[in-house]
Amino acid sequence: MSQVLQVRDLTKSYGKFNAVDRISFTLEENRIYGLLGRNGAGKTTVMNMITAQLFPTSGELKVFGEEPYENNRVLSRICFIKESQKYPENFRIEDVLATAAILYPNWDRGFAASLVEDFKLPIKRKMKKLSRGMLSSVGIIIGLASRAPLTIFDEPYLGLDAVARTLFYDRLMQDYTEYPRTIILSTHLIDEVSAMLEHVLVIDSGKLLLNEDADALRGRAYSVAGKTAKVEQFIAGRRAIHRDTFGALASATLMGGLDADVRRQADLLNLEIAPVSMQQLIVHFTTEKTQAKGGE
Amino acid sequence: MNRTISVIKMHMRDKFSWLVLPWLICLISFAVNLFIGGIVNPEEGIYTGGVSSLYIYLFVLGIIIVPQTFSFALGMGVRRKDYFTGTLAAFIGLGAGSTVLLMLLSETEHSWFVGWGVGLHFFHLPFAHEGSLLLQAFTHFTLLLLMFCSGFFIASIYRRFGKTGMYIFSLGAFLIFGFTPLLISYYDRWDEIGRWVEANVHTLNDLTPWLLILAALFALGSFGLLRRSTV
Numbered sequence: 001m002s003q004v005l006q007v008r009d010l011t012k013s014y015g016k017f018n019a020v021d022r023i024s025f026t027l028e029e030n031r032i033y034g035l036l037g038r039n040g041a042g043k044t045t046v047m048n049m050i051t052a053q054l055f056p057t058s059g060e061l062k063v064f065g066e067e068p069y070e071n072n073r074v075l076s077r078i079c080f081i082k083e084s085q086k087y088p089e090n091f092r093i094e095d096v097l098a099t100a101a102i103l104y105p106n107w108d109r110g111f112a113a114s115l116v117e118d119f120k121l122p123i124k125r126k127m128k129k130l131s132r133g134m135l136s137s138v139g140i141i142i143g144l145a146s147r148a149p150l151t152i153f154d155e156p157y158l159g160l161d162a163v164a165r166t167l168f169y170d171r172l173m174q175d176y177t178e179y180p181r182t183i184i185l186s187t188h189l190i191d192e193v194s195a196m197l198e199h200v201l202v203i204d205s206g207k208l209l210l211n212e213d214a215d216a217l218r219g220r221a222y223s224v225a226g227k228t229a230k231v232e233q234f235i236a237g238r239r240a241i242h243r244d245t246f247g248a249l250a251s252a253t254l255m256g257g258l259d260a261d262v263r264r265q266a267d268l269l270n271l272e273i274a275p276v277s278m279q280q281l282i283v284h285f286t287t288e289k290t291q292a293k294g295g296e
Numbered sequence: 297m298n299r300t301i302s303v304i305k306m307h308m309r310d311k312f313s314w315l316v317l318p319w320l321i322c323l324i325s326f327a328v329n330l331f332i333g334g335i336v337n338p339e340e341g342i343y344t345g346g347v348s349s350l351y352i353y354l355f356v357l358g359i360i361i362v363p364q365t366f367s368f369a370l371g372m373g374v375r376r377k378d379y380f381t382g383t384l385a386a387f388i389g390l391g392a393g394s395t396v397l398l399m400l401l402s403e404t405e406h407s408w409f410v411g412w413g414v415g416l417h418f419f420h421l422p423f424a425h426e427g428s429l430l431l432q433a434f435t436h437f438t439l440l441l442l443m444f445c446s447g448f449f450i451a452s453i454y455r456r457f458g459k460t461g462m463y464i465f466s467l468g469a470f471l472i473f474g475f476t477p478l479l480i481s482y483y484d485r486w487d488e489i490g491r492w493v494e495a496n497v498h499t500l501n502d503l504t505p506w507l508l509i510l511a512a513l514f515a516l517g518s519f520g521l522l523r524r525s526t527v
Binding site: 048051053054055070071072075076078079080082085086087088089090091095098099100102103104142148 | 299302305306309310312313364365367368370371372373374375376377378523524526527
């Protein structure tokens, strides 16, 4: 598989503060990546640098094997949808879509039109008169209908309700299956998207905390539930990252693979085994690091 | 080239700001002057500078176009260079079209429907409209270009350096415009300058090369600033 993006020691500093601190990773073609992390972790900064809208302080950045800055071969193949995108005040939705149609080589008019209907957008309305949710929908339509080989969604659904978000995920998956491309989803609604993600990158305080295949990540922990005493017995000697007790019952989240040994022992103790949500794991990883830092 | 044309097309989605508003402002000013001319109708005629509203609007257009479209264009994957050339090309088109219209109105006022029947001198003014038509057209096109490029330059400073840049630029402009006359007085050079103007500047056409150089400097400055601007 060919590499779409290569990032090496990428850094962005503002004075003494490193918003992005020596990040290195690569992205492969036609996969869906999750770029996760807390607000202010540096996700948007990384994506702005990938699209040459911000300049890196140091480090190396190659998109489709080339530098993105002032490079039409690269820029015309990236579509970057961000929550903070500004639109000209006099533009109506149809003007924005018409401009996108001119600028993205793979633009699909029919698809864009059907998405406008799906999201019930008033195409003649001016951008400055749109609600937050409608603005997000316009971004989503551009991101989907552009079919750019590298499509980046940065928190694309601010103000959208659960129905509209589900619509977005559905259309994304349908179109991705038909027209594979590399997609980066940056979000903090991890549980909603976790089923779509094939690979996960977690950024925290400007540093790359985790870079792992989604399945491997899910396999890194599991949870058990049952009578409190049995659960206590089970977790003795294991690494529990989370515990809950409700009366006589308890549940615990444990690090480690789910091998036959674990299953047998849980069976013996009458415990139920369940997978752990990606959100729980990522919350665990990001807070663990913060706590470690606090203890220094 | 392709993406430059895309930028022109993007600007042309906003026909109101680009095509309607400049002429709406100018024609409203004209209508008001025509009305006054009709009432007053003095023997020596009315000379007004109302057409300057068009030139001033184009300066304003240069200022507003950057905050309105730069971030949007970059967000849609446009190169900074294509944004610059496309925006400048769109303006050159607007400037050329406006010049043709201005010249038509000027000739109408001067030769065909003299003073619009009420002795109004709005589009054809002494000093500003002298010499061959072609020369007049070139002068006014240059002036329109200068107005736009200076606005574009100011907006580019803000885009590149933000508020701080704007303060420093304003302070610099204030010092230059404030102290130059003072220094000229101090060194007693007004007389000399007056003589030079009297000898060299008979019509606006004589200033055209300088206006053109200034416009080019502003355009180059904008390009340099936008090339290093972020969203």
